Amino acid sequence: MAPNTPLNSNESKDTTAAQRGTIALFYGSSTCYTEIAAEKIAQILNEKYTVDIFNIATSPIKTAERYQHIILGIPTWDYGELQEDWENIWDEIDAINWVGKTVAIYGLGDQEGYPEWFQDALGYLWTKVDSLGASTVGFTPVAGYRFSASKALSPDGKFFLGLALDEDSEFELSEQRIADWCRQIAEEFEVE
Numbered sequence: 001m002a003p004n005t006p007l008n009s010n011e012s013k014d015t016t017a018a019q020r021g022t023i024a025l026f027y028g029s030s031t032c033y034t035e036i037a038a039e040k041i042a043q044i045l046n047e048k049y050t051v052d053i054f055n056i057a058t059s060p061i062k063t064a065e066r067y068q069h070i071i072l073g074i075p076t077w078d079y080g081e082l083q084e085d086w087e088n089i090w091d092e093i094d095a096i097n098w099v100g101k102t103v104a105i106y107g108l109g110d111q112e113g114y115p116e117w118f119q120d121a122l123g124y125l126w127t128k129v130d131s132l133g134a135s136t137v138g139f140t141p142v143a144g145y146r147f148s149a150s151k152a153l154s155p156d157g158k159f160f161l162g163l164a165l166d167e168d169s170e171f172e173l174s175e176q177r178i179a180d181w182c183r184q185i186a187e188e189f190e191v192e
């Protein structure tokens with residue numbers, strides 16, 4: 001596949017059409033869990049939208065310029081650090097004009113193995129796009145999770161700043177969490 005070609009080749013060549021009916025999903029993934037979640041999210045949203053999937057290791061994040069609705073997928077690694085592909089393109093995120101874009105973020109983490117750093121990278125990415133002017137949607141309640149600290153929480157501590165998936169300790173809950181979140185962000189994208 002040529003570099004920059006989305007996994008799902010439904011991408012419209014018409015920028016205006018892409019902005020209206022298409023969602024771009026950018027992910028980085030070291031051991032495939034965030035990638036698999038991307039495919040599941042796209043499969044569900046494809047009923048209503050066209051979803052173009054991009055692996056940030058091979059596709060420039062600059063491509064986000066062409067979309068109004070954007071999903072970002074990021075796992076946390078190494079005790080509260082960004083996944084390495086995200087770390088490599090971190091400064092390139094600043095070059096995008098995020099004003100007028102609506103962004104939903106999902107993270108992968110392990111609340112049992114890393115309870116003091118659960119989903120920290122989701123929090124770093126949210127803080128970055130929020131400070132650059134993006135509107136954000138897709139917050140989810142923390143109720144039911146077990147961790148001691150996270151940088152991915154709303155100021156009142158009641159919500160994650162996106163969807164928190166845990167394929168290590170709660171893999172059996174992921175399918176429902178993804179389905180619920182897709183329904184939620186589809187509605188929230190609609191009103192933005």
Ligand SMILES: Cc1cc2nc3c(=O)[nH]c(=O)nc-3n(C[C@H](O)[C@H](O)[C@H](O)COP(=O)(O)O)c2cc1C
Pocket residue numbers: 028029030031032033034035075076077078079080081083108109110111114117118119120167168
């Ligand atoms: C060495 C190592 C460090 C990790 N550090 C964290 C962490 O600090 N916080 C967290 O929530 N999850 C942490 N995890 C869990 C990963 O985020 C989780 O396995 C995730 O599914 C990996 O996603 P990926 O396969 O898309 O890279 C860590 C996993 C490993 C193996």
